[in-house]
Amino acid sequence: MMSSKDFFLSRYEKLGWQYQEPNVKQAIRINKTNAKSKQILERLGRSGVELEKVPFLEQGYWVENSKVSVGATAEYLLGYYSVQEAAAQIPATLFTSLKGKRVLDAAAAPGGKTVQLADLMEYSGILAALDVDKRRVNALSNHLERCHVRNCVVFLLDARLAGQLKVQFDRVLLDLPCSGNFASDREWFSRRTFEDVERNAKLQREILAKAVDCLGTDGEIVYSTCSLEPEEDELNIDWAIRSLNLEIQEVNSYGQNGLTNIFGKQLDPSIKRCRRIWPGETQGFFVCKLKRSTKP
Amino acid sequence: MKAKAITNFAAQLGVEIALNADFIVERNGRYFLINSALKSFVARDYYYAGIFLGKVKGGKFFPSFNLLGMLAKQEANRVVVDSKAAWLFVCGRDILGKSVQRFYGSGKRNTNVLVLNEFAECLGFGRIVANLSSSSTKNEIAVKNVSDIGDFLRRER
Numbered sequence: 001m002m003s004s005k006d007f008f009l010s011r012y013e014k015l016g017w018q019y020q021e022p023n024v025k026q027a028i029r030i031n032k033t034n035a036k037s038k039q040i041l042e043r044l045g046r047s048g049v050e051l052e053k054v055p056f057l058e059q060g061y062w063v064e065n066s067k068v069s070v071g072a073t074a075e076y077l078l079g080y081y082s083v084q085e086a087a088a089q090i091p092a093t094l095f096t097s098l099k100g101k102r103v104l105d106a107a108a109a110p111g112g113k114t115v116q117l118a119d120l121m122e123y124s125g126i127l128a129a130l131d132v133d134k135r136r137v138n139a140l141s142n143h144l145e146r147c148h149v150r151n152c153v154v155f156l157l158d159a160r161l162a163g164q165l166k167v168q169f170d171r172v173l174l175d176l177p178c179s180g181n182f183a184s185d186r187e188w189f190s191r192r193t194f195e196d197v198e199r200n201a202k203l204q205r206e207i208l209a210k211a212v213d214c215l216g217t218d219g220e221i222v223y224s225t226c227s228l229e230p231e232e233d234e235l236n237i238d239w240a241i242r243s244l245n246l247e248i249q250e251v252n253s254y255g256q257n258g259l260t261n262i263f264g265k266q267l268d269p270s271i272k273r274c275r276r277i278w279p280g281e282t283q284g285f286f287v288c289k290l291k292r293s294t295k296p
Numbered sequence: 297m298k299a300k301a302i303t304n305f306a307a308q309l310g311v312e313i314a315l316n317a318d319f320i321v322e323r324n325g326r327y328f329l330i331n332s333a334l335k336s337f338v339a340r341d342y343y344y345a346g347i348f349l350g351k352v353k354g355g356k357f358f359p360s361f362n363l364l365g366m367l368a369k370q371e372a373n374r375v376v377v378d379s380k381a382a383w384l385f386v387c388g389r390d391i392l393g394k395s396v397q398r399f400y401g402s403g404k405r406n407t408n409v410l411v412l413n414e415f416a417e418c419l420g421f422g423r424i425v426a427n428l429s430s431s432s433t434k435n436e437i438a439v440k441n442v443s444d445i446g447d448f449l450r451r452e453r
Contacts (some may be wrong), residue, residue: 074386077445078417126333139452141344146448148362150329153337154344165340 005189008182012228012278015259022183022279026063027054027086028070031119031147035080043075056254059119060089062281079147084112085184087254087277087285091175091224092116094251094289100125101170106159106211109136111143113175118149127152128167130159159207168216176204178225178232183279201231205239212244215292221246224287228278230262233286237274238267240290248273249289258288301357302327302349308408309372309421310401326351361420361445364410368418373401374410375428375439382413385420386446393438396428403428409439420444 002010009019028051030037037059041051048067054060063070070076071083092113095103098121108114108129118127129152131137137156144152157164159174179197182188204225211221223240225232237258240246248270258274260267274288299315306313321328321338323345330338330346338345350359368374377385381395391411401409403424411419422439 072449074383074413074417074419074445077386077448126337128337137343141348142448142451144344145348145360145362146445148347148365150331150347151334152344153334153342153346155340156343165337167337 003189004192007194008189008192011263014263015230017278020280022283023281024183024279024283025086025281026070027084027089028061028063028081029057029084029089029116030059030061030081031079031115032059033119033122034078034148035075040075040080044070044073047073049073054086054089057086057089058093060084060086062086077146082112082115082143082147084116085283087282088112088175088226089116090253090255090275090285091173091222091287092120094222094253094287095120095171095220098125098171102167102216103127103171103173104162104167104169104211104214105129105173105175106162106207107131107174107176108154109133109140111140113173114140114152115143115147115149117173118144118147118152121151123149123151125151128165128169129154130157130162132156132158160210162210162214165214167214168219169214170216170219172211172215172219172221174204174208174211174221174223176207176223176225178204178227179229181226181228181279181284184226184283197227197229197231200227201229201236204232204236208236208240209244212246212292219291220249221290222287223290224285226283226285228284228286230259233276234258234260234262234267234271234274235265237288237290238271241268241270241293245293246290247293247295249291251275251287251289253287255285255287258286301352302359302363305350305357305359305363306367306370306372309367309374309410311367311370311372313367313370320349321345325353358443359421361418361447364421364443365418368410368412368416371400372410373399373407374412374418375399376412376414376416379414382411382419385411385422385441386444388441388444388446388450390437390441391422391439392434393426393428393430393436394434396438399428408442411439411444420447
């Protein structure tokens, strides 16, 4: 019988990717509303933290070498930067503009992207952050306090119930619960089954459908997962553009085009506007930007 | 009055602050400062909103680091400490007299002071336990740590 690892790796091969040992680098993101990048880079440099700019991110830096834990410096505790994996920094940057907007982060905890959204909003407008797990919501709240975020309201609420807020949002981030990927979890192959993938894909479709109901006129949704499984990525988006009257927007982002043929099934050609990131210097990731279709 | 615990704490640090009670909301003993945009949102069952100011537990007020940072900008009683002492303070340690570079306020024993690093960043607060002006107490503990930003890490354990 095929092992779980062989099963998933054979799927990736069929999708055109040959397994390579990932070398995911630790990354930080400077909170530009709280601090000037130059000063923080100088201070961290004096503490023995060697950083390299992530070429595809405005505020992201890879930690090349460090004499101290970057998650325990005074600058970190003062909210000047967050520890956030490079690919995970992409989704929030894909929105057209965020200042003064009503923004929903539908699956927010532990809050790395929530703080990033608040930073890009320069603490203007309203940021509603939802999560279902009380422990994780607590971690999210600590993250908001540490980074001095002041435009956010957190609700202990299932993303599928976002309609209860009775708000039409201008921007919706759906960084959804997913199966994850082996680059960020050493035990991933022994932990995951295809049933997990199917269950997560179903939950993601449910959340996406409800999010569309909360989307205001000319609103934007950014959908992302850290799963490499097409059921949670391209196939879900193909379903969304057919069933929810959404269209995929072009994005200028790191990553390969979304796959338009999944195991022989031909998808909508616009799926290529999505971005798929195979593991390497970053973890595996998938992201796309959606708007209501202008077609009748 | 909702803001009383907060203004009382600020007064202990020598700062008089005027808070508009309309923009202070309380949730399970935790106090938040919100703006008018957030006001309609907190009519619902929220968990956290705007700026967390602190919590009341067992009748005692525990300030947030956001509130301490706000008070630091209002010229509250404070000590500025050297870089080594600043780091040790963040790790939960007390401050020796010799590490205090400057202090502002009365410097009286048993009063609270904010603890600032060389960049005037607020790292927390403590209680004065020795004469800050005296050279004879330089090797003694001058400020007992009450609360420091290293708490963000300790909370996650």
